[in-house]
Structure formats: structure tokens, C-alpha cells
Amino acid sequence: MAASVDVVEFQLGEEHYALDIQIAREIVEMMPITPLPRAPEYLAGIINLRGEITNIIDLRDLLGLPESEKIENRKIVVLMPDVANGSNVGIIVDDVHSVISVRNDQIERISDGITSSISGYVKAIIKIGKEDDEKSKALIIWLDVQKVISDLGCYQNTQ
Amino acid sequence: MIDKPGRKALFTGPIAPGTTGQAQEQRAMVLPEAIEAALHAGIGGDDSAKIDLAGIPEEYRPLATSINALLEKKKEEKQRLRHRLEEAKMLLKGSDTIIQQNPMPILVVDPEFKVTMVNTTYAEMSGIPMDQVLGRNLRDFKITSQKGSGLRQAIQEKRRVYAEVVVELPSGTHILEQYGIPLLDNENAVESILIVYNDITEQRESEEEIKAQMENIGELQRQSDTIIQQNPMPMLVVDTAMKILTANEAYLKLTGIDRSRITTMTLRDFKVHNQKGDGIKKVLAEKVRVSGEVTVEFPSGVYILEQYGIPLTNEKNELTGILNVYNDITEKRKEEEQIRDLMETAKQEGERLAKSAEELGTALAAMAKGDLTAFVNAENGDPLDRVKSDYNLSLTAIRTLLADVTKAAHQVEITTKEVSKSTDEIIRATEQVAASTQQSSEDARRQLEKIEEIGTDINDLSASIEEIASTSQEVMEQASKASKEGNDAAALGEVAAKKMQLVEEISKQTVDEISVLNNQMREINNIVKLIADIANQTNLLALNAAIEAARAGEHGRGFAVVAGEIRNLAGESKRASQDIEDLIRTIQASTEKTTGSMQASHQEIQAGIESVNKVINGLNRIVNSVEVVTHGITEITKATEDQAGSTNNVMQKMDESTHMTKESLDRTEDMAALAEEVSASTEEVGSASHELATMAEQLKKAMMQFKLN
Numbered sequence: 001m002a003a004s005v006d007v008v009e010f011q012l013g014e015e016h017y018a019l020d021i022q023i024a025r026e027i028v029e030m031m032p033i034t035p036l037p038r039a040p041e042y043l044a045g046i047i048n049l050r051g052e053i054t055n056i057i058d059l060r061d062l063l064g065l066p067e068s069e070k071i072e073n074r075k076i077v078v079l080m081p082d083v084a085n086g087s088n089v090g091i092i093v094d095d096v097h098s099v100i101s102v103r104n105d106q107i108e109r110i111s112d113g114i115t116s117s118i119s120g121y122v123k124a125i126i127k128i129g130k131e132d133d134e135k136s137k138a139l140i141i142w143l144d145v146q147k148v149i150s151d152l153g154c155y156q157n158t159q
Numbered sequence: 160m161i162d163k164p165g166r167k168a169l170f171t172g173p174i175a176p177g178t179t180g181q182a183q184e185q186r187a188m189v190l191p192e193a194i195e196a197a198l199h200a201g202i203g204g205d206d207s208a209k210i211d212l213a214g215i216p217e218e219y220r221p222l223a224t225s226i227n228a229l230l231e232k233k234k235e236e237k238q239r240l241r242h243r244l245e246e247a248k249m250l251l252k253g254s255d256t257i258i259q260q261n262p263m264p265i266l267v268v269d270p271e272f273k274v275t276m277v278n279t280t281y282a283e284m285s286g287i288p289m290d291q292v293l294g295r296n297l298r299d300f301k302i303t304s305q306k307g308s309g310l311r312q313a314i315q316e317k318r319r320v321y322a323e324v325v326v327e328l329p330s331g332t333h334i335l336e337q338y339g340i341p342l343l344d345n346e347n348a349v350e351s352i353l354i355v356y357n358d359i360t361e362q363r364e365s366e367e368e369i370k371a372q373m374e375n376i377g378e379l380q381r382q383s384d385t386i387i388q389q390n391p392m393p394m395l396v397v398d399t400a401m402k403i404l405t406a407n408e409a410y411l412k413l414t415g416i417d418r419s420r421i422t423t424m425t426l427r428d429f430k431v432h433n434q435k436g437d438g439i440k441k442v443l444a445e446k447v448r449v450s451g452e453v454t455v456e457f458p459s460g461v462y463i464l465e466q467y468g469i470p471l472t473n474e475k476n477e478l479t480g481i482l483n484v485y486n487d488i489t490e491k492r493k494e495e496e497q498i499r500d501l502m503e504t505a506k507q508e509g510e511r512l513a514k515s516a517e518e519l520g521t522a523l524a525a526m527a528k529g530d531l532t533a534f535v536n537a538e539n540g541d542p543l544d545r546v547k548s549d550y551n552l553s554l555t556a557i558r559t560l561l562a563d564v565t566k567a568a569h570q571v572e573i574t575t576k577e578v579s580k581s582t583d584e585i586i587r588a589t590e591q592v593a594a595s596t597q598q599s600s601e602d603a604r605r606q607l608e609k610i611e612e613i614g615t616d617i618n619d620l621s622a623s624i625e626e627i628a629s630t631s632q633e634v635m636e637q638a639s640k641a642s643k644e645g646n647d648a649a650a651l652g653e654v655a656a657k658k659m660q661l662v663e664e665i666s667k668q669t670v671d672e673i674s675v676l677n678n679q680m681r682e683i684n685n686i687v688k689l690i691a692d693i694a695n696q697t698n699l700l701a702l703n704a705a706i707e708a709a710r711a712g713e714h715g716r717g718f719a720v721v722a723g724e725i726r727n728l729a730g731e732s733k734r735a736s737q738d739i740e741d742l743i744r745t746i747q748a749s750t751e752k753t754t755g756s757m758q759a760s761h762q763e764i765q766a767g768i769e770s771v772n773k774v775i776n777g778l779n780r781i782v783n784s785v786e787v788v789t790h791g792i793t794e795i796t797k798a799t800e801d802q803a804g805s806t807n808n809v810m811q812k813m814d815e816s817t818h819m820t821k822e823s824l825d826r827t828e829d830m831a832a833l834a835e836e837v838s839a840s841t842e843e844v845g846s847a848s849h850e851l852a853t854m855a856e857q858l859k860k861a862m863m864q865f866k867l868n
Contacts, residue, residue: 006709006719008702021709027702029695075699098726099705099719 003104007126009097009140010077012060013068016097016138018126019145023083027096030074042152044092047076054078054088062148063121068094084149091145102126107142121148194223201230264335264356267342270314270349272297284358286330301327313339314349323359334360387482393464395483396471399443401426404480413487415459426483430456442468442481452488463489508542515543519550529865531558565862572855575848582845589841593834600831603824610820614813621806628799635792638785645782652775659768666764670757673750680743680750687739694733701726 007018008027033045033056042062047054056076060068073095081088108125126140193210200208208230210223258265264281268274277292285292297310307322320339325332336357344350387394393410397403406421416424426439436451449468454461465486473479518535525533531554537547704722708715 008706021706024706026706027699029699096699096702098723099702099709 004101005104005107006099006101007140007142008077009100010075010093011095011097012063012093013065015065016140017093018100018102018140018142019077021099023080023146025078025080028076028078028090030071030076030092047090049078049088049090052088054090055084056090056092057149057152059091059093059145059148062152070094079145079149083146084152089149100128102128120144121151194219194226197223197226197230201226201233207234258353261355264358266292266297266354266356267351268297268310268354269351272310272352275351281356284330284333284356285328287328303327303332307337308339310337310339310352310354313341313352317341317343317347317349332360333358334363393485393487395426395485396480397426397439397483398480399478401439410485413459413462413485414457416457432456432461436466437468439466439468439481439483442470443478446470446472446476446478461489462487463492511540512542515541515547519543519547522550526554531561531865561862561865565859568855568858568862572852572859575852575855578848579845579852582841582848586838586841586845589834589838593831593838596827596831596834600824600827603820603827607817607820607824610813610817614810614817617806617810617813621803621810624799624803624806628796628803631792631795631799635789635796638789638792642782642785642789645778645785649775649778649782652771652778656768656771656775659764659771663761663764663768666757666761670754670761673754673757677747677750677754680747684740684743684747687736687743691733691736691740694729694736697729698726698733701729 006021008021008024009016009018011017028049031047033047035045036043039045042058044056044058047056060066071094075093075096076090077093077096078088078090083089106127108127110122110125121144123142123144126142128140193214197208197210210227212220212223212227215223258267258276259278261278262280264284265276265278266274266281267276274292274295274297277289279289282289282292287295302324304325305322306324308320309322310320313320318341322337322339323334324337325334336359338355338357340353340355341349342351342353387396387405388407390407391409393413394407395403395410396405402425403421406416406418411418411421414421431453433454434451435453437449438451439449441447441449447470451466452463453466454463465488467484467486469482469484470478471480471482522533522535534551534554535547537544537551541547701722705719705726708719708722711718
């Protein structure tokens with residue numbers, strides 16, 4: 001039995017993405033977000049999650065993806081506090097599909113050399129999907145969410 | 160047949176000399192064998208067998224005597240038989256001769272009709288040689304007809320039969336009387352048939368001829384009878400004693416004597432007043448045709464008759480009767496006599512007339528010269544007595560008249576002059592009248608033409624009116640039809656409106672039901688949304704559980720599987736709810752569409768009902784209008800009829816007027832013609848009066864010539 005790793009599969013726009021299950025605390029339904037004045041563009045606002053103020057980041061804006069029209073299934077993935085140096089952070093995704101177990105042979109690491117604005121944030125490409133299933137042949141981009149968030153912190157800090 | 164050789168031998172036997180010798184030998188024989196031998200000889204046919212009594216013992220003598228007697232008797236019997244046989248032979252020969260020499264044709268045939276004997280007469284008659292007739296069968300002869308009994312009957316009934324047959328033989332067709340006589344043998348069976356013929360061909364032919372002649376004679380007799388009976392001239396036939404035998408219809412009609420009585424009369428019974436020419440007695444005496452004239456008294460009156468006596472003689476030129484033919488000339492004679500009398504009288508009268516006429520002639524000659532003083536003497540008995548006295552009177556009258564005439568002529572002369580003048584005036588006036596009437600006639604003709612034009616116009620008008628009447632009649636029919644149809648349509652429209660209302664109600668109900676359905680759908684949708692929500696939450700919970708399980712590492716592996724399953728279920732629920740939601744959305748969309756169309760149809764129905772009502776109203780209005788129109792047309796029809804009547808009246812009046820105008824025109828024309836005639840007449844009168852004046856003068860001069868005193 002080949003070694004496998006669990007990831008949470010989610011959707012942004014038409015693309016499927018994945019993040020490490022260790023950094024996800026829970027997933028909640030989209031709820032009204034209170035925007036903060038003079039906040040940066042990617043910070044959608046704050047919510048009250050069971051008494052805790054949680055910052056909500058719009059990952060799309062952060063990744064430079066176009067605004068999506070599908071909003072009905074939007075959810076908030078609340079991350080573990082240690083991801084953002086102890087502060088509560090949640091990211092908005094268009095949908096959360098499932099927790100999937102990915103075998104090592106399904107993971108394709110990509111080199112850093114490829115020029116892409118997000119290349120630094122992509123850990124690998126997961127090829128799940130059976131050979132004959134056209135839909136599930138799609139690739140899943142495995143994001144390094146922690147790096148994205150910590151880069152924000154750097155950015156904030158540099159600011 | 161009878162002369163068979165066997166029989167001859169039987170009788171010639173005893174003549175043989177041997178037998179006598181045999182008998183003599185027997186005599187020498189011993190007793191009683193002598194008797195026995197004699198008996199044997201007798202039985203054997205020896206006639207001369209006899210017992211010599213001398214050689215017989217006493218005791219056998221009576222027997223021998225008896226035997227001798229018997230033998231003797233037998234001998235006699237035999238001789239008698241022989242004699243009879245001779246006779247029979249003679250008879251046979253005779254009968255043969257009878258047949259052969261018979262002048263009648265004779266045949267003998269056997270029962271099979273085969274000819275066994277024939278005589279020469281038959282051969283001559285038939286034209287078949289004798290040897291050929293023999294052996295021929297009667298059936299081979301051609302018999303064209305047969306009357307009476309045939310030969311077959313002769314065989315069957317064994318009696319003589321008679322028939323008349325027509326048979327075709329080589330010598331020609333013969334009519335024969337046929338007598339068939341059956342000849343019987345000893346057993347009474349028919350041995351052969353003797354047939355005797357009698358040729359009656361010529362007899363029959365002559366009979367036919369006589370019959371034809373008789374008929375011819377009968378015809379001639381009938382003809383002569385008819386000639387006499389139907390003759391229009393009276394005719395009588397008398398015998399030599401002057402007794403009347405027959406008289407024809409014309410005679411009976413002339414004399415008035417009954418037919419039954421006439422035959423009892425003689426010529427002497429008639430009363431003859433006068434006779435000229437030869438009498439009937441001369442016919443008796445000289446047997447020549449005579450003619451004369453007699454005056455006879457008949458019951459119907461006295462007649463003068465031309466009488467012709469024609470002697471009727473038989474073949475020996477003996478007088479058998481006289482045919483008297485009469486011609487009634489009574490009327491003719493009477494007329495002749497009258498004419499003679501008249502001629503005599505006329506002659507005497509003529510002589511007297513000549514004398515008288517001479518006297519008158521002298522007087523007239525004087526008068527012709529203008530001497531009006533010559534009077535004539537009229538004596539009694541003068542045939543011209545009246546003429547003469549008339550002449551004298553006339554002369555007197557003429558004298559008086561001439562005096563008057565002279566006087567009158569003078570007067571005429573004066574008057575005619577005046578008349579001449581007046582007539583000239585009249586001529587002028589009548590000419591004017593003629594011209595005026597001509598003018599009036601022309602005016603009247605023009606008037607007539609105008610009237611006729613008006614008549615034509617009125618005729619046209621009448622035709623138009625009739626056309627209008629018929630058209631308005633048609634329009635009226637159409638209108639009433641339209642009215643009826645409008646009523647029907649209105650009724651139909653009302654039915655349609657009712658149905659529309661029903662449809663409206665139904666559609667309203669449907670709309671209501673659809674909105675109820677919509678509400679329920681919405682509720683279902685809400686429930687489905689709730690289910691979807693729950694599914695979402697379940698999904699989320701499952702995800703979170705999966706995350707928790709993953710974080711738990713190996714210990715949470717089993718939980719992760721459960722969480723995955725729950726998540727799957729939640730996903731399915733969500734998909735199902737999604738499907739339901741889609742379905743409901745579709746249904747809602749269609750129900751909404753249905754509702755929309757229902758509402759549209761509802762509106763349409765409303766509009767339809769309104770239209771139908773409008774149509775009904777319109778139809779009712781049309782019906783009302785049509786009724787008004789009908790009424791109007793009825794009025795028009797009535798008015799047109801009145802108009803037609805009036806026009807007809809006008810026409811009639813026009814006709815009358817035309818007629819009157821025509822009459823007037825005719826009259827005027829007549830008048831014009833009359834005026835012209837009058838004018839012409841007047842002119843004639845004028846010229847006549849001028850002439851008259853001239854003539855009056857001439858008359859005066861002429862009158863001077865007469866010597867009156």
C-alpha cells in the first residue's frame with residue numbers, strides 16, 4: 001500500500017484546489033461578513049465565530065483570479081490559529097467538495113523554475129480521476145495556503 | 160296341286176295286269192287260308208280280290224260270302240271316287256281357264272302376298288310381262304292411296320274385301336277397284352287370295368269431266384237467271400201456252416202484281432186496249448223475234464209499253480218458251496200528244512196574229528213618220544186587241560206627253576241655265592270642303608301616331624311595373640328567407656353564448672385550481688429547500704468530521720470513512736432535493752404558462768361572449784329591419800299592383816281613344832273621299848247641266864217635227 005496524504009478539495013471559479021488537512025480547523029457556512037474600514041483589498045472583513053473574531057480573507061483576490069458568479073455554495077474554511085501566528089483566519093472558497101486521500105503516485109511536484117505569479121504557492125498538482133471519467137480527470141491544484149497566509153503576514157509586516 | 164303324280168299312281172294301280180294273276184293264284188290256295196289271302200289282298204288294295212266259294216268248306220261259306228260282299232262294295236266305292244276325281248279335275252281346268260281368260264285383271268297371291276298366278280289381262284293392264292309379275296310381292300307395288308278394306312283384312316277375317324286403290328304401274332297411274340277373295344284349304348286356313356281388279360281410271364276421269372261441265376252449266380244458268388232477275392227492263396218468260404213462268408223484279412214493280420200471283424196468270428189475262436206492230440202470237444207461229452207496242456191495263460194503271468218477244472228454243476229448234484221484254488213509254492207518248500195539241504193551237508193563233516199585226520204595222524209606219532193621228536180599230540177576238548188598244552192609248556198619251564214635253568222643255572231650258580250657274584258655285588265650295596277634310600284627316604293621323612307612341616310608352620311602363628312587381632316579390636321572398644335565417648342564427652348565437660359562458664366558468668375554475676396548485680408547489684419548494692439546507696449542513700458536518708478524523712490520525716481513520724459516507728448521503732440528498740427543486744421550477748413555469756394562457760383564453764372567451772351577444776343583437780336588429788323591409792316591400796307590391804291596374808286602365812283608355820281616333824280618322828277620310836266625290840259629281844252635274852241646256856234647245860227643235868194636230 002502506497003503512502004497517501006489527506007487533503008481538503010475545494011473550488012474557486014471553475015478550478016479545483018486542495019489544501020493540507022492539518023491547517024484546516026473547520027468549515028462553516030457563508031455568513032454575513034462585516035467589512036473593516038481601510039482594510040486591504042483581500043481582507044473581506046470579520047465574522048463572529050462562536051464568540052471569536054475571525055479575519056476573513058478573499059483568496060481569489062489574493063490569487064488574482066477573476067470574480068466568480070457562483071456564490072450560493074460559498075463557504076468559509078477556518079484555518080488553524082498557528083497558520084497565522086495565532087490569529088483566527090478564514091478563507092472564502094466557492095465550494096468545499098470533500099476530504100480526499102491522495103496517493104503519492106497521484107501527486108506531481110512542479111519545479112520552481114516555471115514562471116508564474118502563484119508558482120511559489122503551488123505545492124503540487126494532484127491527478128485524481130479515473131482514466132475513463134472525463135470530468136474527474138481534472139487536475140487539482142494543491143495550494144500552499146500556509147505560505148500564502150504567512151506571505152500576507154510578511155507583507156503586512158513589511159508594511 | 161291336285162294332279163300330284165302319287166295320286167295318279169294310286170288309281171292306276173289296279174289296272175296293272177299282275178294283280179289279277181295274283182288273285183288267280185290265291186284261288187288255288189287251300190281253305191281257310193283262301194279267305195285270309197283274299198282279305199289281305201283286299202286290304203292291300205286289290206279290287207278284284209274275291210273268294211272262290213267252290214273251294215271253301217261248308218262251315219266257312221257264310222263268312223266267305225260276307226267277305227265277298229264287302230269286297231264288292233269296296234270296289235264300287237273306289238270307282239265312284241275315281242269318277243268324282245275326274246269331275247274335280249275338269250272343274251280345276253275350268254277354273255284355270257276362268258282366271259286366265261277372264262277379261263278382268265286377276266292375281267292370285269299367297270298369304271305372304273307373293274304372286275303365284277296372273278292372267279294376261281293384268282299383264283296388259285299393268286304393262287309388266289307375265290313372267291315378271293309372277294313371284295313379285297304385292298308390297299313392292301306403289302300404292303298412292305287406298306279407300307276401303309285392305310287385303311290383310313281378307314286374311315284376318317277370311318272374307319271378301321273391297322277397296323279402291325290408286326296404284327302406279329309402268330303403264331301409268333291407275334285407279335282400280337280391288338276385290339280380295341280369300342281361298343281356304345280343307346283346314347279352313349287361308350291358302351291364297353284371289354284378287355280381282357276393275358280398272359276405273361277412265362270412268363273416274365269422265366266422271367270428273369261431267370262434274371266440271373255440270374258446274375259450268377249451273378254457272379251459266381245462274382248467270383242467265385241473274386241477267387233476267389236483275390235486269391232494269393221489265394221481263395217475262397212464258398211457255399208456248401202463254402202461261403207466265405217467271406217475271407223479274409222490274410216487271411213486278413211496274414205492274415204492281417204480286418210474285419206469287421204472276422205465276423198463275425197467262426198473257427191473255429191482261430186487258431189490252433191497243434196494239435201496234437206484231438203480237439206474241441207471231442212468235443208462236445213463226446219462231447222469230449217480234450217487236451210491237453201495246454197499251455195494257457195493270458193493277459197499277461194503264462201503261463203504253465214497247466214489247467219485244469224473243470223465242471226460246473231447245474237444241475232441236477223447238478219453241479219452249481218466249482222471253483218478253485218491255486219498255487215503259489207511257490210518259491213519252493203522253494208528252495208527244497201534248498206537244499202536238501200545242502202546235503195546232505199555235506198555228507191558228509199565228510194566222511190571226513199575222514192579220515192583226517199587219518193592221519198595226521200600217522199604223523206604226525204612220526207614227527214612225529211623225530204622224531201621231533193614225534189610230535187603229537180594235538175588234539173583239541183580235542189577238543192584238545190589247546196591243547191595239549194600248550197603241551191607241553199610247554198614241555193619245557204620247558200626244559199629251561209631247562205637248563207637255565214641249566212645255567217642259569222650255570221650262571228646262573230656263574232652269575238648266577240657272578242650275579249651271581249654281582253648280583259652278585257648288586263646285587267651288589265642295590273643293591274647299593275637300594281641302595279642309597284632307598287637312599283634318601292628316602291632323603287626325605298625326606294625332607293617332609302620337610297616341611300610338613304614348614301607347615308604346617305606357618306599354619313599356621307597364622312592363623317595367625310588372626318587372627318591379629316580380630322583383631319586389633323576389634326581394635320579399637329573399638327578405639322573409641333572410642328574416643328566418645336571422646332568427647335561426649340568433650337562436651344559434653344564444654346557444655353559442657350559453658356554451659361560452661359554461662366554458663368561461665370551467666376556465667375560471669381551472670385557473671383557481673392552478674393557483675392552488677401553485678401555492679402547494681411553493682410549499683413543496685420550501686420543504687425541499689429546507690431539505691437541501693439540512694443536506695448542506697450535513698455535508699458541512701461530514702466535512703468537518705472528516706477534518707477532525709484526519710487530524711486524529713490513525714485513530715480517526717474509521718470515523719473518517721463514516722464521515723465520508725454521511726457526506727455522500729448528504730450529497731445525494733442535496734442532488735435529489737436539487738432535482739425536485741428543478742422539477743418544481745419546471746412545473747411552476749408550465750403552470751404559470753398555463754395560467755397565463757387560461758387567463759388569455761378567459762379573456763378571449765369574454766370577448767367571444769361579448770361578440771356573440773353583439774352578433775345576436777345585430778341579428779335581431781337585422782331581423783327587425785328585414786321585417787320592416789318585408790312590410791315596405793308588401794306596400795310596394797301593393798302599390799305596384801295598383802299602379803299596374805291603373806296603367807292597364809290607362810292602356811285600355813288609350814286603346815279606346817286610339818280606336819276612336821282611328822274611327823274618326825276613317826270617317827274623316829271617308830268624308831274627304833266623299834267631298835272629293837261630291838266635288839267630282841258636282842263638276843259632272845255642272846257639265847251635265849250645261850249639256851242639259853244644249854239638249855233642251857235641241858229638244859225644242861226636235862219637238863217641232865211632230866205633227867200633233
